[in-house]
Amino acid sequence: MFFMDRKKSDMVAAKDALPGRTTPLPTAETHFISGLPLKSAVPQGMEEAMFGMGCFWGVERKSWSVPGVWLTMVGYAAGFTPNPTYKETCTQLTGHNEVLRVIFDPAMVSYDALLKLFWEGHDPTQGMRQGNDMGSTYRSGIYTYSDAQMAAAVASRNLYQPALTAAGRGQITTEIMPAPVFYFAEDYHQQYLAKNPSGYCGIGGTGVTCPIGTGVAA
DSSP states (O other): OHHHHSOTTSOOOGGGSOOOOSSOOOOOSBOTTTOOBTTOOOOTTOEEEEEEOSSHHHHHHHHTTSTTEEEEEEEEESSSSSSOOHHHHHTTOSOOEEEEEEEEOTTTSOHHHHHHHHHHTSOTTSSSEETTEESGGGOOEEEESSHHHHHHHHHHHHHHHHHHHHTTOOOOOOEEEEOOOOEEOOGGGTTHHHHSTTSOOOOOOOSOOOOTTTTOOO
16 A cells, blocks of 8 residues: 555655545544643734644643743644545545644743753754654754844854754754644543643653753854
8 A cells, every 4th residue: 555655754845645535634622731721812912832742642731831831732734635534644645744833922932942841842953753753753953033033043053953962962943934824633632631631641752951942143
């Protein structure tokens, strides 16, 4: 079968992507932990951020307890197939990444602090995989919502690479791009590890500290 033989490290071309659908998938109505509406608008004074760090179950768990993070949700982004299902993304034929989207209060937690959590919370040098999770759905990515976020993301990458190199790690493969359309993942994926505390989590960092916020210049 084509799906079985296709290399998971390949990024599907737009012309070869699955067709998807025009109707959004149903998802959870509320956040399992906070009870907030999962599709809440961004409140005045707050901002949003989006990251890909591997399996989104563990990525979301790293974020929902951070002071200043108001709401977390998982989904699919940076691909070609509209409104993809989880099973479709697993074929690597949608182009999507498993991502975390957060709404946060910058008066309580800075975007730089979220970037530090991002860089130290996974291995950004692995290309189309994260640990034992293989495929383009597990690639490292920062998806920005403003010019300021883009500048901060690029600066943080340039700051972190020398630290990784000094520790014997490879080149950062993280894609950094303006935030694409975010498609909510299905109900059971939202806050999965709060519902299933002993569930699988393949997220792990390199152990290399990102010097962002320590006064080290890029």
